[in-house]
Amino acid sequence: MTNNVIHDVILIVDDDPVIRMLMRRALNPSMTHILEASSGEEAIELFSLHCPDLILLDVSMDNMDGFECCSVIRKMPEGENVAIIMVTALDQPEDIKKAFDVGATDFMTKPVKWPLLNHRIHYVLKANKTIKELTKSKNRLARxxxxxxxxxxxxxxxxxxxxxxxxxxxxIGMQPQERELNFANLIEIIHPDDREFLTHTLKNALKNKESYDIEYRILNGNGDIITLHDRTDITDDFGGQRLNGTLHDISSRKKSEQEIAYYAYFDTLTDLPNRRKFLVQLDSAIALAKRHGTKLALLFIDLDHFKRINDTLGHKAGDELLCEAARRIKTSIRATDEMSSGNTHVDFDNEHIARLGGDEFTLLLTELNTFDSVAIIAQRIIDELCKPYFIMGKQTYISASVGISFYPDDGLTGDILLQHADTAMYEVKNNGKNGYQLFSHDMHKTLMDRLQLEAELREAITLGDQLKLHYQPQVSSTNDNVVGYEALLRWNHPTKGMLSPFDFMAMAESSGLIIQIGEWALIEACKKAKKIHVADSNFTRMAVNLSALQFNHANIVDHVKNALLLTSLPAHLLELEITESAIISNVEDAIALLFKLKELGVQLAIDDFGTGYSSLNYLKNFPIDTLKIDKSFIDGIVHNQKDAAIARTIVQLALNLGLGTIAEGVEHVEQYELLKEMGCNDLQGYLYGKPVSLERF
Structure with a gap:
């Protein structure tokens, strides 16, 4: 007998098949049934057929964009009940506002944090199911x-x-006909906050002989608060007017409405306001600050290394840590306020603290007379979050990056302040994490330039004629023959000229574009290698770099296999260069993947050896063919005994392990002679030639 497991149905809508594939792989396949649509029109058709529980909807699509698709679905039968998360590379306030205006439940910006996607969707589904059940309960109660x-x-x-x-x-908690009732003794059991309202209503009814339809609360005999709906009408009976009323206990309905409102505006895990509630609170605080001429500060708090907790201890541990982090943020603010001189005002009803989603929190500090105390609060939060956590019986550590923006200095609207605080937070991330940063407009310009460059790189990939491969020769130290080449990526930017990977590689990796670029580069390099192999008998390798993101991509083996099949290049002529950091991040998986690549017949090299974190204990288990000695050691090899000793050690290590060596950055004859004397197999650098284009090869 088998158990019938009900899976959540998730519809992924994106005209980019790579994004759909990444989303599918990021989701938990055992708990979800995944549908895919490549357009808004197809999404609407699939929704009408399958009525999914959640839709991941890309904004930028041809013909019907995500905004229009969301609006259409919301008007369809059951369209109000589905959770819709809009996924967008657009992070302008007007785009975010438009997403919520057309009915989005939530939104995520690209690049997507893939390790957190499954976790975030789990809680959106959980909240949406709760809202559905509460809505059904409310409807049954109404009938x-x-x-x-x-x-x-x-x-x-x-x-x-x-x-x-x-x-x-x-x-009202009395026995039937226990005593005569009049308005005087009924007023005694009315909730104190509603007495004035009810008294005024009754006086108006008595004076003007008018009916009313109101709600108010009473305290029954058990001390419980009961909400009553009191509806009246005036009738004429036997020549006299009467006020006829009906009382209805609507306490359950009110409770359901409050619970529905809670799930719409609060985070169910930490009990803090969610993004929607916080934005409302922020707008109200800005309006108040504008009227009173005061200032406020917005802190954007992102936990560092949170992915590590989920990966090592599991999502349950991650949830526990998030709750503890929320508690520590509240505690640190109270502690700061108790020590402050009165320049900062903080309410402690959690209204000023929110969890935006994932491991992101925000804090709003109002009624600021000076900005001095904001830095104190930010540092106290960081210090509190850095203390050890005891999660599921294990001690672990995280840190936090905090970005700060101020009203009115850094923005006049909530969306702009939040965006600028987020920008400042990412500046902390880029500078090593575990700190705080005040927003600056120069920082904003840098971010805008980066976004512009990302958009231009996407266009370059689409056009297909701006990305180039340049080739640098690798020479044998024994006979000076050219034995191989390294394929190096270049971008012929229409206005900036020829750009090296240093100018755009970090952005390509963070945006995920490196996967598409890397697949193209593999094929192009293999095409060139095939031609060289036919013409040059000394040719032994074409080296191609794999970024950390490429190496850890689920389809990297298929990408390499496809490049070899398309070009008919003998596999042993392709050498894949992998950095130490990419391998060491998950050694067991890395070893398994390296053996899969080795089974294809390709050569494997560790790039920039000695600059990363490789352990010799693991190195003996890697199916590696070559160690590439980093240029930083070669530069001082002639005049610096320590650099020479490191280079000599790497060469001897490789020799003992049966590996080849290539020295990068060889520019002078003295370097060549010393490396040759050490026994380094091959050399690469300006001494033998700069990287050149295919046309100049």
């Missing part, structure tokens, strides 16, 4: 109430007493 017996009462405007049904007595 039951329409046929339920309602408490009734009458008042003839002359007597003090009310003529009440038994149900009215039961609602």
């Amino acid at each position: 039951a109430q329409s046929i339920a017996h309602l408490g009734s009462w009458e008042w003839d405007f002359k007597n003090q007493t009310l003529d009440c049904s038994d149900e009215v007595y039961r609602m």
Whole structure:
């Protein structure tokens, strides 16, 4: 007998097949049924057929974009119930606002944090299911109430007493007909906050003989707060007017509405406001600051190394750590406020702290007279978050990067302040993490330039004629023959000229574009290697660099195999250069992957050897053919005994392990002679030639 497991149905909508593939692989295949659509029109058709639980919807698509698709789906049957996360490379405030205006549940910006995607979707699905169940419960309750017996009462405007049904007595916690009821003793059980409102309503009814339809709360005999819906009408009976009323206990409905509102505006894990609630709070704080002429600060807090917790201890441990981090942020603010001189005001109802999603938190500091105390608070948060955590019986550590923006100095709207605080936070990330950074407009310009460069690189990939490979020769130290070449990427930018990987590689990796570029480069290098192999009998290798992202990509083996098949290049003529950091990040998986690549017949080299974190204990297990000695050691090899000793050690290590060696950055004859004397196999550098284009090869 098998168990029928109900899977969540997720629809991925993106016109880029690579993005769809990455999203599919990032999701948990055992818990979800995944559908894919390459256009908005196809997404609408699949939605009508399968009614998915969640849609990952790309904004930028041809014909029908994500905004229009989201708007159409929301108007379809069951369209209001599906969770829609819009995925966009656009991070302008107007784009984010537009996403929510057309009905998005949430949004994510590209590049997507793939390790956190499954975790984030889990909680969106969880919240959306809860809202669905609460909505169903609310509808069932409404139908039951329409046929339920309602408490009734009458008042003839002359007597003090009310003529009440038994149900009215039961609602207010009294035995039926226990005593005569009048407005005076009913007022006594009305909730203190509602007494003035009800008294005013009754006086108006008495004076103007007008009916009313109101809600108010009472304190019943058990001390419980009951919410009543009191609806009245005036009738004429036997020549006299009467006020007829019905009382309905709507406490359950109110509770359901409050719970629905909670899930819409609060994070269910940490009990903090979510992004939607925080943006409302931020706009209100800005309006108040504008009226009073005060200032406020927005802190964007991102946990460092959180992915490591999820990967090593699991998502349950990650959830526990997030809750503890939220508690520490609140604690550190209280501690700072108690020590402050009164320049900073903080409310402690959690309204000013929010979890935006994943490992991102925000903090709003209001009514600032000076900015001095903001740095104190930021540092205290960082110090608090750096303390050890005891999660699931294990001690672990994280740190935090904090970006800070100020109103009105850094922006006049909530969207701009949040964007600028986020920009400042990423500056901390780029500078080593574990610190805080105030926003500056120069920083913003740098980010905008980077986004512009990313857009131009995407266009370069699409056009296909701007990316080039240059080739640098590798020479045998024994006979000076050219035995191989390294393929080096260049970008012939339409306005900036020829760019080296130093100018754009970091951006290509962070955006994920390196996967597409790397696949193209493999094929192009293999094509060239095939031609050289036919013409040159000394040719033994074409070296191609693999970035860390490429090496760890799920399809890297298929990419290499495909390049070899398309070009008919003998596999032993292709050498893949992999950095130490890419291998050492997950040694066991790296070893398995290296053996899979080795099974294809290619050569494998560790690039920039000695600059990373390789352990000799692991190195003996790697199926590596070659160690490349980094240029930083070669530069001082002639005059610096330590550099010479390191180079000599690497060459001897390779010799003992049966590996080849290539020295990079050889520019002088003295370097050549010393490396040849050490026994280094091959040499590469300006002494033998700069990298040249295919046309000048």
